[in-house]
Amino acid sequence: MSKQDMSDPAAQRQQIETEIPRPWVLARLDDLVNWARRNSLWPMPFGTACCAIEMMAAAASKYDIARYGMERMGYTPRQADVMIVAGRVSYKMAPVMRRIWDQMPQPKWCISMGACASTGGVFDTYTLAQGIDTVVPVDVYVPGCPPRPEGLLYGLLMIQEKIKGESIVDPRAREEAPEAAGKAHLAPKEVELIAAPFGNSTFQNRVSGLESSSPIVRPGDRKD
Amino acid sequence: MVSSKNLESRTAAVAEGRALERHDVVELRSRFGRAVRRLETDALGEPIVHVDPEHNTDVLGYLRDAQGFDMLKDVTGLDLGGDQPVQVVYQLWSTSESKPLRVKAEVPPDRPKLKSAFGIWRAANWLEREVYDMFGVRFEGHPDPRRILMPENYEEGYPLRKGFPLRGRFTRAEQTRRALARDLEDIYSLAELEVARSGGRGQELASRLGQVPGVSVSVAGADVPDLETSNMILNIGPQHPATHGVLRLVVELDGETIVKCTPHIGYLHTGFEKLGEYRTWNQNIPLTDRIDYLAPMLYNIGYALAVERLLGIDITPRCKVIRVICSELNRILSHLIWVGTTAIDIGAFTPFLYTFQERERIYNLHEAYCGARMTTSVTRIGGMMADVPPGWLDGVAEFVETFPKTLAETERLLTQNSIWIGRTQGVGVMGGADAINSGLCGPNLRASGVAYDVRKDNPYLDYETYDFDVPIGENGDTYDRYLVRMEEMRQSLRILEQALDRVPDGPINVSDPRVILPPKSEVMNSIDGMIAHFKLVMEGLKVPAGEVWSSIESSKGELGIYLVADGGPKPVRCRYRAPSFMNMSNLPALIEGSLIADLIAVNASIDIVLGEIDR
Ligand code: SF4
Numbered sequence: 001m002s003k004q005d006m007s008d009p010a011a012q013r014q015q016i017e018t019e020i021p022r023p024w025v026l027a028r029l030d031d032l033v034n035w036a037r038r039n040s041l042w043p044m045p046f047g048t049a050c051c052a053i054e055m056m057a058a059a060a061s062k063y064d065i066a067r068y069g070m071e072r073m074g075y076t077p078r079q080a081d082v083m084i085v086a087g088r089v090s091y092k093m094a095p096v097m098r099r100i101w102d103q104m105p106q107p108k109w110c111i112s113m114g115a116c117a118s119t120g121g122v123f124d125t126y127t128l129a130q131g132i133d134t135v136v137p138v139d140v141y142v143p144g145c146p147p148r149p150e151g152l153l154y155g156l157l158m159i160q161e162k163i164k165g166e167s168i169v170d171p172r173a174r175e176e177a178p179e180a181a182g183k184a185h186l187a188p189k190e191v192e193l194i195a196a197p198f199g200n201s202t203f204q205n206r207v208s209g210l211e212s213s214s215p216i217v218r219p220g221d222r223k224d
Numbered sequence: 225m226v227s228s229k230n231l232e233s234r235t236a237a238v239a240e241g242r243a244l245e246r247h248d249v250v251e252l253r254s255r256f257g258r259a260v261r262r263l264e265t266d267a268l269g270e271p272i273v274h275v276d277p278e279h280n281t282d283v284l285g286y287l288r289d290a291q292g293f294d295m296l297k298d299v300t301g302l303d304l305g306g307d308q309p310v311q312v313v314y315q316l317w318s319t320s321e322s323k324p325l326r327v328k329a330e331v332p333p334d335r336p337k338l339k340s341a342f343g344i345w346r347a348a349n350w351l352e353r354e355v356y357d358m359f360g361v362r363f364e365g366h367p368d369p370r371r372i373l374m375p376e377n378y379e380e381g382y383p384l385r386k387g388f389p390l391r392g393r394f395t396r397a398e399q400t401r402r403a404l405a406r407d408l409e410d411i412y413s414l415a416e417l418e419v420a421r422s423g424g425r426g427q428e429l430a431s432r433l434g435q436v437p438g439v440s441v442s443v444a445g446a447d448v449p450d451l452e453t454s455n456m457i458l459n460i461g462p463q464h465p466a467t468h469g470v471l472r473l474v475v476e477l478d479g480e481t482i483v484k485c486t487p488h489i490g491y492l493h494t495g496f497e498k499l500g501e502y503r504t505w506n507q508n509i510p511l512t513d514r515i516d517y518l519a520p521m522l523y524n525i526g527y528a529l530a531v532e533r534l535l536g537i538d539i540t541p542r543c544k545v546i547r548v549i550c551s552e553l554n555r556i557l558s559h560l561i562w563v564g565t566t567a568i569d570i571g572a573f574t575p576f577l578y579t580f581q582e583r584e585r586i587y588n589l590h591e592a593y594c595g596a597r598m599t600t601s602v603t604r605i606g607g608m609m610a611d612v613p614p615g616w617l618d619g620v621a622e623f624v625e626t627f628p629k630t631l632a633e634t635e636r637l638l639t640q641n642s643i644w645i646g647r648t649q650g651v652g653v654m655g656g657a658d659a660i661n662s663g664l665c666g667p668n669l670r671a672s673g674v675a676y677d678v679r680k681d682n683p684y685l686d687y688e689t690y691d692f693d694v695p696i697g698e699n700g701d702t703y704d705r706y707l708v709r710m711e712e713m714r715q716s717l718r719i720l721e722q723a724l725d726r727v728p729d730g731p732i733n734v735s736d737p738r739v740i741l742p743p744k745s746e747v748m749n750s751i752d753g754m755i756a757h758f759k760l761v762m763e764g765l766k767v768p769a770g771e772v773w774s775s776i777e778s779s780k781g782e783l784g785i786y787l788v789a790d791g792g793p794k795p796v797r798c799r800y801r802a803p804s805f806m807n808m809s810n811l812p813a814l815i816e817g818s819l820i821a822d823l824i825a826v827n828a829s830i831d832i833v834l835g836e837i838d839r
Contacts, residue, residue, distance in 0.1 A: 046463060048470050048492055049835050050517035050598060053561070057587075060580035075465045090838075091403035092375050093470060093491045096462055098404060122511070125495030126383055126392030126399075127374070134400055146598055184404055188397035195396035 030167050037081070037107060038163040041156065042072050044080030044104060046097060049087030051114035051146040058149035070156055077103040082159060083136070084152070088116040090127045094135050095182070101136040102181040109162070111155050112138045115145040120195075130195040134186050246271055248291050248325070256283055261330075267534045267770040270324055277329040281339040284314060284327060288344050292318045293325060294660050295676075296345035298773070298784050298801040299352055301359035303333070305386035310336050310359055315773050315784065315801075319660065319674070322681050326773060331361060333385075340366040347663025350809035358384035358497075370413070373490035373838060375406065383498055390495075390502055412457075412474065413486065419457050419476055455483055458820070462491045467827065468565060469834030471808075480819050485812045489805075492838040500798030504764035505531050508798060510601040515800060516836045519558035520600045521550040521590075522778040523800075528603035529684060530774035530785040534767055535605070537736060541728045543607050544685050548723045549620060550602060551685070551776075552716040556627070557586045558779035558831075559709045563634060566706070566828040570647050575634050582630050589619050605765060606740045607733030617724060624720045631713060638706070648702035652814040652826035655700055662813060663806040666781025668830050671708045672700035678777035690719050702829040709831070739765055764793035771797075780804050780831055802836040 043065075047055050058065050065071050074080035077100045089097055101110065112132050115121035118141045120130035129135060139162060142155040184191065249271045253260050259279040264272040275283045287293040298315040309330035316325045331338055340363035341348040352363045353372040360382035363369060370376055374383070379402075380393040392399060461472035470491035476484040496515055500508050512527045513520030525547050532539060539547075564579035587597040592613055594602045602609055638644045654664060659672040669676055677694045679687040695711035697704030733740045737756035746753030767789040775784040781803025788797040807830045815826050 049494075050514055052469070053517055053598060057580065057584070060584075061577045062581065062584045073465075088492060088494055090491060090493050091399055092493065093462065094400070094403045095406055096491070100463055123494050123499065125390055125499055126380065126388070127493045127495050129400065129403070130396055134396075135404070148597065182404060184400050188401065191397040191400050192395060 038160040042074045044083045047086040051086035054146040055086045063149040084111045085117045086113040109139045113142045267772045272326045280329045296347040336361040373493040492834045496839045519554040519779045521554040524603040526776040534772045555779045569828040611732040651702045653701045667708045671697035671704040705829045804832045804836045
């Protein structure tokens with residue numbers, strides 16, 4: 001993927017959509033597949049620190065993640081769809097996380113929960129990876145230190161939202177990439193850019209492939 | 225006018241005089257002569273004995289055997305920068321006389337070397353490894369002198385040395401590249417690789433028997449008289465649901481029996497201690513609750529108390545009681561998550577739902593007080609972030625009233641449950657004397673029958689005026705550790721009741737403008753108030769030069785905080801002696817010789833939190 005493409009995911013998506021003719025049948029098939037995929041997301045809880053406790057709270061009785069059909073925590077990466085990275089990831093842990101990501105079969109998504117996973121948080125130290133997106137691609141960032149359980153649930157709903165827009169013939173998103181296994185997600189230059197003070201908050205949108213950082217508005221959402 | 229040199233030597237002499245008042249120090253000096261280089265006192269007036277690095281183990285051994293210092297609480301390093309020697313600090317405690325002693329040995333910064341105290345206290349095992357990892361001090365005679373928190377092939381240096389930059393020596397890109405380039409063999413010790421390789425003998429045997437190589441050998445022992453067996457290496461973690469975070473255990477198995485268990489930690493190493501040296505005294509508070517996120521307020525309080533002791537200020541009576549309430553609420557909070565997750569590990573899911581329900585109620589109290597559910601940052605040096613909001617104490621009272629019901633329900637699910645009993649009784653046993661020597665602490669130590677609780681033995685926040693019991697176990701097994709924690713929650717409720725009855729009126733913060741921001745009315749209306757405000761905000765609080773080792777009873781055990789100040793706005797050293805770290809180092813001793821299934825139960829029972837172990 002060239003740098004140009006990465007910096008403008010909107011154009012890229014546009015390009016794919018125009019390139020692939022989507023007859024009515026294919027479009028309906030997409031809808032069906034996406035419906036099935038987004039309503040049975042199996043999380044792979046990759047909890048490391050404080051944020052993991054809030055992830056547990058999201059699974060416990062008050063917040064009850066089961067309401068969204070996502071309570072089946074797959075502790076094995078081979079049977080999971082969404083990796084939730086909750087907490088600080090050190091350089092010692094980074095290869096482990098990459099391996100777990102590599103072991104998950106496509107289609108797969110990744111949520112970065114909390115400030116530490118997203119940017120290194122307040123810990124700009126010698127040991128912490130400054131954002132897990134240097135190592136694995138991230139689909140949704142949930143802000144907070146820690147995010148409340150509602151925040152995590154909202155992040156999962158955003159993943160659902162993202163799935164809605166996907167197409168089964170989109171080669172970009174859902175291809176296995178064995179040659180990338182064990183490698184960093186970003187080129188060294190981009191890692192430097194991101195790890196500079198405040199770097200990650202500025203460059204995150206581009207890395208995640210999201211078009212903007214404003215929340216995705218769902219039909220039922222309150223507008224104020 | 226006195227020259228500063230003169231002044232220095234005079235203060236040193238005064239300090240020495242004070243330290244010499246204690247008879248054990250006098251005895252030590254007369255016995256070891258020149259091996260005791262000099263004496264000092266810390267901010268609390270406790271003696272510090274500097275010993276000759278050549279004789280460190282002689283002195284330490286004598287202290288344990290002849291003077292009853294049976295507990296080694298901490299071994300850590302202190303680097304003051306430049307060519308100044310690196311100090312290795314031993315914090316000792318005598319359980320019979322309830323008194324501390326700090327021993328220091330100074331080693332040259334370029335080739336630091338000392339004799340290991342492992343032969344005297346087994347607690348020194350991991351502590352010395354950490355000193356090596358962070359300061360590069362080598363300990364001769366240590367049984368396992370490897371790095372502990374950083375990866376074993378870490379090349380950037382020793383992080384807590386003053387010359388080491390906060391962000392490491394390499395660029396972020398290089399750090400990322402190295403992290404991902406690490407291959408599998410780097411993460412096993414040589415001994416483990418050796419065992420794993422010897423497993424290759426099966427292949428050899430298979431070809432000798434004329435079987436197809438690659439097919440597993442399944443030969444009954446009777447047909448093959450010289451059938452060799454070899455141990456197996458099993459890796460658990462760092463991503464495993466039963467390791468309570470990112471712990472990694474490598475176990476060597478003979479069949480189902482654990483021959484050797486090696487915990488590998490550091491997967492969550494965050495650099496709190498290094499970062500602490502770059503933050504002002506008050507800025508460190510938000511970091512502390514991210515160390516033990518299961519009982520955040522306990523860390524807030526422990527840290528604030530340590531700095532207050534260093535400053536020599538006395539907090540207000542109201543603040544003391546509010547802090548006691550926060551402490552005990554958090555003890556319950558932490559024990560609840562322990563019961564819930566341990567029960568899941570052993571196979572019972574329901575207690576998790578019950579206990580999390582109660583945790584949510586404590587979280588609501590947290591939120592009402594400070595706005596955050598978990599990362600509370602509730603203390604300030606000299607007081608709290610604010611007084612409690614109206615009605616908050618009633619909320620606590622309601623919790624105290626209703627919580628026993630859930631506690632009883634949870635107990636009904638577990639205490640007499642035959643599966644629970646079968647999985648926990650007689651599993652992971654450690655006796656009292658062993659437990660003291662090897663640094664077990666908190667509820668685990670008490671389950672082994674040692675009634676050591678900082679709240680009783682070295683009281684803080686007026687704990688001596690509260691009426692509560694310290695529950696102890698008889699057998700030191702997993703079941704006792706469970707019982708002790710359940711009873712501790714009840715005792716916490718008792719303390720809470722008493723505290724709620726006595727919350728005094730009055731200010732929550734000390735009225736010392738050097739420490740606490742003056743009220744806004746003063747800042748706006750008087751020049752003094754404005755100056756005080758400006759100075760505190762711009763320069764930060766100044767703490768006089770000195771050091772202190774202060775400890776509180778956290779939910780996991782004794783939380784020691786060792787602070788060194790040089791008069792500036794930031795600590796020179798900010799050491800957290802984490803109770804889980806000490807408990808975790810005892811896992812091999814608790815588990816070796818038992819079955820693999822017990823590993824999960826025992827590991828759960830010692831109540832670890834990786835944030836605190838790895839810091
Ligand atoms: S974002 Fe905050 S709560 Fe989450 S892991 Fe980091 S420090 Fe802990």
